[in-house]
Structure formats: structure tokens, C-alpha cells
Amino acid sequence: MDNHYQIFPVGTIKKQDRSVFVEIYKEYEDALYGLDQCTHIIVFTWFHENDAPEKRKVLKVHPRGNKANPLTGVFATRSPVRPNLIGLFLCKIISIEKNVIQIEHIEAFAGSPVIDIKPYIPRIDSIPNPE
Amino acid sequence: MDNHYQIFPVGTIKKQDRSVFVEIYKEYEDALYGLDQCTHIIVFTWFHENDAPEKRKVLKVHPRGNKANPLTGVFATRSPVRPNLIGLFLCKIISIEKNVIQIEHIEAFAGSPVIDIKPYIPRIDSIPNPE
Numbered sequence: 001m002d003n004h005y006q007i008f009p010v011g012t013i014k015k016q017d018r019s020v021f022v023e024i025y026k027e028y029e030d031a032l033y034g035l036d037q038c039t040h041i042i043v044f045t046w047f048h049e050n051d052a053p054e055k056r057k058v059l060k061v062h063p064r065g066n067k068a069n070p071l072t073g074v075f076a077t078r079s080p081v082r083p084n085l086i087g088l089f090l091c092k093i094i095s096i097e098k099n100v101i102q103i104e105h106i107e108a109f110a111g112s113p114v115i116d117i118k119p120y121i122p123r124i125d126s127i128p129n130p131e
Numbered sequence: 132m133d134n135h136y137q138i139f140p141v142g143t144i145k146k147q148d149r150s151v152f153v154e155i156y157k158e159y160e161d162a163l164y165g166l167d168q169c170t171h172i173i174v175f176t177w178f179h180e181n182d183a184p185e186k187r188k189v190l191k192v193h194p195r196g197n198k199a200n201p202l203t204g205v206f207a208t209r210s211p212v213r214p215n216l217i218g219l220f221l222c223k224i225i226s227i228e229k230n231v232i233q234i235e236h237i238e239a240f241a242g243s244p245v246i247d248i249k250p251y252i253p254r255i256d257s258i259p260n261p262e
């Protein structure tokens with residue numbers, strides 16, 4: 001499997017006191033136009049601290065790093081160790097000022113590269129009663 | 132912004148008659164271990180047909196390609212034209228046989244590269260009453 005695709009960071013996660021921000025690089029600011037109509041965004045990050053060939057080969061993990069949790073395939077977990085290091089976080093928007101989105105909270109670390117943002121659309125992104 | 136990350140396809144979308152499959156490459160099959168405990172998965176695809184530098188520079192689009200829809204930032208839409216060509220689809224699992232997941236439906240084209248799979252976890256992936 002020699003083919004691959006390139007991902008470019010479009011911003012970064014910033015944290016200051018208790019405030020959390022998705023800061024989009026200036027050159028991508030136009031891509032936020034209209035986002036003020038949304039209440040929540042889906043933030044895609046890159047788990048850059050795990051971007052090493054040996055970590056990206058790991059296919060099973062003990063969830064939450066706890067050996068008491070049985071080995072599970074990474075596609076069945078939210079592990080930050082996986083073949084493609086994509087993080088997915090649903091976040092509530094507090095405000096948008098130019099290229100900076102203040103959000104309520106994110107489970108990603110400060111300094112995480114942001115690689116995409118999508119509007120959260122309940123009709124396609126949620127299942128009322130999964131069974 | 133010279134730094135970038137590499138994404139490797141881990142599978143592909145297949146459609147046959149009315150059946151839809153996420154076929155994971157054999158070498159990633161172990162990553163599915165335990166996924167049979169889930170009812171729904173989040174499938175990440177790559178919009179490979181748009182992987183050209185000029186398309187990836189587009190920051191505003193008319194949603195759904197309809198000029199009647201006002202120009203909107205790509206981060207405020209689900210457009211398949213965006214800086215990083217990540218597609219996100221919530222899918223119901225029908226069955227899992229070795230490296231092949233049969234799903235109920237996906238809005239992605241047959242042949243789309245699959246780049247990640249995560250379990251859908253309502254507590255973190257959905258907002259009951261967004262406001």
C-alpha cells in the first residue's frame with residue numbers, strides 16, 4: 001500500500017486559564033464564514049505525539065491504557081494510537097471572532113494540530129436511540 | 132505551513148446490488164477486534180476525486196453545488212471540497228465477517244478510500260438537544 005494522502009494542519013488548539021480555543025490559521029479564515037449559524041462543531045485533530053511508524057502499526061490496545069481492559073482493536077476504541085491519527089471531538093461553540101472559535105471544552109491537548117472542522121448536524125451525526 | 136501528515140487508506144467502500152460494505156484491508160483486520168459490541172460506526176473516508184491542489188484551496192462553496200445557496204465557508208458545510216478531504220459518515224452495522232463490515236447505508240461513493248473507523252458513542256458523539 002504505497003499510496004497515501006497528505007494532511008495539512010489548518011489550526012491549533014489553545015487553552016488559556018479555563019478558556020479553550022480553536023485557532024484557525026489566518027489563511028483559512030474564510031472557511032469559517034457562516035459557522036456562526038451553528039451551535040456545535042466537530043473538530044478533527046491529529047494525534048501528532050503518536051506520529052511514529054511503530055505506534056501507527058499498533059492494531060490492538062488496552063482501552064484507556066488500563067491493562068484490566070481486554071485488548072481491543074483500535075477501530076473499536078477511541079484510542080489516540082491508530083493507523084491514521086485522527087481525533088474527533090464534538091464541541092459547543094461559545095463565540096467566533098475572526099479566525100478564533102472559543103469552545104466550551106475539548107478532550108484534546110493544547111497544541112494539538114486541527115485538521116478539519118465540520119458543522120454538527122443532528123440529523124446525520126446522531127442516532128436518537130441506537131439499538 | 133510546510134509540515135504535513137500522511138494518511139494511508141485502510142480499506143474501501145464497496146457496493147453490490149443494495150448491499151453496502153466497508154472492506155478493511157487484510158493487514159488491518161485485527162483493528163476490528165471487539166467492534167461486534169457496537170451498533171453503529173463512524174466511517175472516515177477520503178474524498179480522493181477532489182485531491183488536487185486547486186480544489187483543496189477552495190474555502191467557500193455554494194452548499195450542495197446549488198448557486199441559490201449563498202457562498203459558505205467549507206468548515207461550515209459538509210462539502211467534499213475542503214483543505215483536508217475527510218468525509219465523516221455515521222453508519223449502522225449489519226454484520227461483521229472477518230475484514231468486511233456490512234453497513235445499512237453510506238452517503239459515500241463506492242470505491243472511496245476508508246481512512247479510519249471509530250465506534251459511535253452517544254455520550255460523546257451526540258447532543259440530545261442542541262441549542
